[in-house]
Amino acid sequence: MALICPDCGVENIDGVDTCESCGQSLTMLNKPQRAPSPVGDGMLRDQIQSLHPKQPVTTSPGTPLEDALHIMLENKIGSILVTEDDKLLGIFSERDAVNRVGVEFNALRDRPISEFMTPLPGTLEAENKIIFAVHKMAIGRYRHIPIVEGDRPVGVISIRDILRYVKEHMQASGS
Amino acid sequence: MSTDSSLPVLKATDFASDQEIRWCPGCGDYSILAQVKKVLPSIGVPLENTVFVSGIGCSSRFPYYMNTYGVHSIHGRAPAVATGLKTARPELFVWVITGDGDALSIGGNHLMHAIRRNLDINIILFNNEIYGLTKGQYSPTSPLGKVTKSTPMGAVDNPLHPLSIAIGCEGTFVARSIDMHIKHLGMVLSRAAEHKGTAFVEVYQNCNVFNDGAYTYATDRATKSDTVLELEHGKPLIFGKNRDKGIRLNGMDPEVVELGKGITEDDLLFHDEKAAEPSLAYLLSRMTHPEFPEPIGVFRAVDRPRYEEEVDQQVVEAKAKKGEGDLDALFRIGDTWEVS
Numbered sequence: 296m297a298l299i300c301p302d303c304g305v306e307n308i309d310g311v312d313t314c315e316s317c318g319q320s321l322t323m324l325n326k327p328q329r330a331p332s333p334v335g336d337g338m339l340r341d342q343i344q345s346l347h348p349k350q351p352v353t354t355s356p357g358t359p360l361e362d363a364l365h366i367m368l369e370n371k372i373g374s375i376l377v378t379e380d381d382k383l384l385g386i387f388s389e390r391d392a393v394n395r396v397g398v399e400f401n402a403l404r405d406r407p408i409s410e411f412m413t414p415l416p417g418t419l420e421a422e423n424k425i426i427f428a429v430h431k432m433a434i435g436r437y438r439h440i441p442i443v444e445g446d447r448p449v450g451v452i453s454i455r456d457i458l459r460y461v462k463e464h465m466q467a468s469g470s
Numbered sequence: 471m472s473t474d475s476s477l478p479v480l481k482a483t484d485f486a487s488d489q490e491i492r493w494c495p496g497c498g499d500y501s502i503l504a505q506v507k508k509v510l511p512s513i514g515v516p517l518e519n520t521v522f523v524s525g526i527g528c529s530s531r532f533p534y535y536m537n538t539y540g541v542h543s544i545h546g547r548a549p550a551v552a553t554g555l556k557t558a559r560p561e562l563f564v565w566v567i568t569g570d571g572d573a574l575s576i577g578g579n580h581l582m583h584a585i586r587r588n589l590d591i592n593i594i595l596f597n598n599e600i601y602g603l604t605k606g607q608y609s610p611t612s613p614l615g616k617v618t619k620s621t622p623m624g625a626v627d628n629p630l631h632p633l634s635i636a637i638g639c640e641g642t643f644v645a646r647s648i649d650m651h652i653k654h655l656g657m658v659l660s661r662a663a664e665h666k667g668t669a670f671v672e673v674y675q676n677c678n679v680f681n682d683g684a685y686t687y688a689t690d691r692a693t694k695s696d697t698v699l700e701l702e703h704g705k706p707l708i709f710g711k712n713r714d715k716g717i718r719l720n721g722m723d724p725e726v727v728e729l730g731k732g733i734t735e736d737d738l739l740f741h742d743e744k745a746a747e748p749s750l751a752y753l754l755s756r757m758t759h760p761e762f763p764e765p766i767g768v769f770r771a772v773d774r775p776r777y778e779e780e781v782d783q784q785v786v787e788a789k790a791k792k793g794e795g796d797l798d799a800l801f802r803i804g805d806t807w808e809v810s
Contacts, residue, residue, distance in 0.1 A: 304495030313483050317500040318507045319535075320486060339495045339678060417617065420683065424496065427682035430606060434619050 304340055334464045335426075343428055344421035346460060348442045348450025353378045356385075356409035360396065363387060363408040373453060374439040377412045382446045385412030388439055418443045421450070429457060482507040484517065487537045493528060498649035498675035499596060503535055505656045506565075506594075513663050515563040522565045523552045525572035528603045528677075529596035532567040546577025549584035549593065553777075556589045560778040563663075566593040571601045574610040574630050585639040587777035588667045594659075595632050595670070598677040599684050606680035618680075633755035633769060636670040637748045643669040644751060644770040649676060650689040654700070654766060661768055667776055687759050697759050701767030706738040709763045717762070724753060726762060743771045 297306040298321060305316035312322050353376045354363055367375050367389075374388035387408055395411045396403055403411075417431050418441045428440055432454060442450035485507040493499045510520065520538040524530035526545040533540025543551045548566045556564045566584070573581045573595050584593065600618065601607040607620035611632065615624040636644045643665040647655040655673065662669035674685045687697045695711040707717035708729070716738040717724050727733050742750060751770040758764060789795070 302491040302495075303493070303497075303500040305500075313486070314504075316504055317491065318482050318486050318504045319491060320483065323488065336495055420686075422686070423682045424678045426494075426679045430680055434606065434617065434622070 304336065334461050337460070337464045338426040338429065339424060341425050341460075342422050343419060343425055343442060343452060346425065346452050346456045348421065348452045348456070351376045351441065351448045351451045353448065354408060355379060356412075357407045359405050360400075360408055360411060361404040364392060374451065375408075376441055376448050376451065377408055378448060383416075383418065383441055383443060383448045385409065385414040386416040386439060386441060387412040388437070390438075413437075416441060418448075419452075420444070425457070425460065428452060432457070480511040480517065482511060485510050485537050487535050489534045491535055492531060494679050496678040497528070498598065498673075498677070499528060499532070501649040501652055501655065502594065502596065502673055502675065503532065505652060505659055506536075508656055509659045509663055512660065513563070519561060520563045520565070521552075521555060522567055523548045523555065524567040525569075525577055526603070527569040527572045527596075527601070528598075529567055529569035529675075530572060546572050546575070547580055548572070549577065549580040552591050553580075553584055553587065553589055556591055557778045557781055560590070560782060564589075564591040566591055568593065568595050569602075569609075570595065570597045570599060570611040570632065571609045574632065574635070578610075578635075582635070582639045585636055585641045585668050585670055588640070588642050588774050589777045590666055590668070590779075592659075592662050592665075592669045593671065594662075595672045596675040597632060597672050598675045598681055599629075600677055600681035602677045602680050631755055631758070632672045633670075634752060636672075637752045637755055637770060640748075640774075641670050641770065642667040642772050642774050643768070644755075645670070645768045646672045646674070646764075646766050648674040648685065648688055648698075648766060650685075651766070658767065661771070665771060667774060688764060697763055699757075699763040699765045701741050701743070701754070701765050701769065703741055703743045703768070703771075706735045706740050707765075708735070708738065715763075717757075724757060724762065743768050745770075746772065 298309045299306055300314035300317060300319065300321060302319045303314060303317040305314060307314055307321065313320055352366060352370050352372055354366060356377050356379055363375055374386055376383060377385040377387060391411055391413060417435050419428055419431065421442055431440060432438060438454040440452050441448045442452060517538050521540065522533040522536050522538060523541045523543060524533050525543055525548040530542060533542050541551055548568050552564050552566045555562060568577065597611055599609060599611045601609050606618055608616050608618040608625045610630045612618065612625050613629055617624050633644055633646055643662060645658045645662060647658040658671055662671050674688060676682065676685055687693050695709065699707055699709040709715055714729050716727055716729055718727050718738045724739065748770060754765045754769055
């Protein structure tokens with residue numbers, strides 16, 4: 296049975312007196328205890344792969360805007376990855392559709408998606424912590440993050456995945 | 471350090487304070503804290519003679535978590551406070567705990583002079599390539615192009631290499647380790663503690679909230695053999711899963727070569743941590759991923775007179791020449807008056 300250190304979160308063998316990682320006492324009953332935060336602590340501990348990133352839907356840079364929008368609507372997704380030879384070139388999202396295309400859709404429908412995508416978006420790897428994904432979304436003010444292995448996209452997470460995680464952990468803690 | 475056989479034998483747990491640790495779970499700082507606590511008992515200095523001095527930042531919460539004396543000082547000034555402390559109380563075992571922001575932004579000047587003076591103190595710089603406490607701004611060691619809250623279009627500053635700075639400041643002990651390489655970190659901290667003079671140790675430390683994965687290349691089991699080179703004094707620079715790659719000099723420049731195919735160990739660069747000239751150590755400090763494996767271990771370990779000893783000696787000589795001195799009389803030299 297494992298004993299989780301309240302300070303650093305590392306698993307220790309049940310019955311040890313001190314944490315093998317941080318050396319803090321595991322037996323001091325009068326030690327100030329950090330208030331548990333299932334959502335916060337979970338995000339600090341869990342990796343992005345626990346969100347089960349979705350298989351990315353991709354298209355080539357020359358795909359006409361109209362076709363790209365059609366793919367997004369058909370698949371009910373908020374973003375599409377633009378790739379070439381399995382390498383991530385950019386991302387096109389619902390916000391790009393509204394902000395960069397907007398009311399000019401008819402005039403632009405045949406233009407290649409590469410003209411409207413966000414090139415070289417911020418990416419993460421499946422082993423990165425969820426909290427880091429939250430931080431990146433906050434800095435960049437975007438809601439989708441491609442998950443990559445090297446240059447190759449292998450998944451996508453969205454802010455909705457984060458919200459689902461929050462809800463599950465709030466429910467699990469009864470709060 | 472002198473040891474007194476009548477003193478109790480200390481254990482790592484004796485160095486743990488009763489304070490709640492406020493670092494984020496998963497932070498690399500925990501590993502460094504644990505290794506410092508493991509090393510201290512073997513040095514044999516009593517708790518009451520040990521002081522940890524820090525500045526500002528996540529790293530600088532360190533003194534609260536040690537059951538020793540501590541000073542949580544002001545931003546970037548830990549080396550200055552440590553200089554005063556060690557000069558006035560040379561018998562104390564003084565550590566400076568700082569970060570890439572605290573030491574190399576606001577604290578750059580103080581760090582430079584502490585290293586240059588060669589006080590017998592130990593400086594540990596926790597390098598997470600970000601400002602963590604203030605939630606994610608770029609730091610002097612953040613890579614070019616790094617997008618952060620304060621660099622939305624990517625950093626345009628060339629990053630500093632802490633070890634290059636330390637060597638440039640005439641550091642007598644300069645070393646690097648990694649938070650996840652706990653045995654190696656313990657070894658480096660132990661050597662730093664034993665060094666007579668300023669020991670400067672850079673520790674690659676992961677900030678899992680604001681800069682997660684910055685050092686994955688150096689900690690991932692699949693890659694670390696090819697991306698990290700462990701330095702050993704007197705040994706050739708060899709690395710790789712099969713120890714089949716090495717570093718040799720091509721003119722003045724290091725290059726990565728494959729052993730065999732006409733190249734033997736004798737053709738490689740041999741590490742000399744005791745070299746009087748710091749050129750080799752500086753060259754090693756410039757080797758960065760991905761072009762080179764990044765060296766860890768002791769880059770330089772040389773002897774030079776210590777500042778506090780030299781100052782102490784000057785005080786002794788001054789007293790011998792001019793007597794004990796009278797501070798009260800000194801205050802009253804020249805015109806003084808009372809204001810009523």
